[in-house]
Amino acid sequence: MPRQRPHPFPGLIERVALLVEPAPLGKRRSRDVKDDPFLACALASGAEFIVTKDKDLLAMEKPFGVEVVTPREFDRRLSS
Numbered sequence: 252m253p254r255q256r257p258h259p260f261p262g263l264i265e266r267v268a269l270l271v272e273p274a275p276l277g278k279r280r281s282r283d284v285k286d287d288p289f290l291a292c293a294l295a296s297g298a299e300f301i302v303t304k305d306k307d308l309l310a311m312e313k314p315f316g317v318e319v320v321t322p323r324e325f326d327r328r329l330s331s
Contacts, residue, residue, distance in 0.1 A: 271295040283307040293317045
């Protein structure tokens with residue numbers, strides 16, 4: 252049996268990911284406190300988009316200038 256990773260996707264992420272220290276947000280920013288780390292990392296990295304299906308993040312629309320979109324909307328924008 253060949254020695255291959257059954258799921259190569261995590262290895263790809265390790266190779267291409269940009270590691271950042273989350274930016275300080277000050278007070279709580281989202282309806283769900285568990286979403287704030289995603290906002291902090293998007294802000295620190297200069298991200299243009301947060302791609303998610305999370306309703307609390309999607310409700311924010313464009314926090315700190317970072318657009319929050321669904322995977323479908325992101326795909327649509329990439330295709331156009």
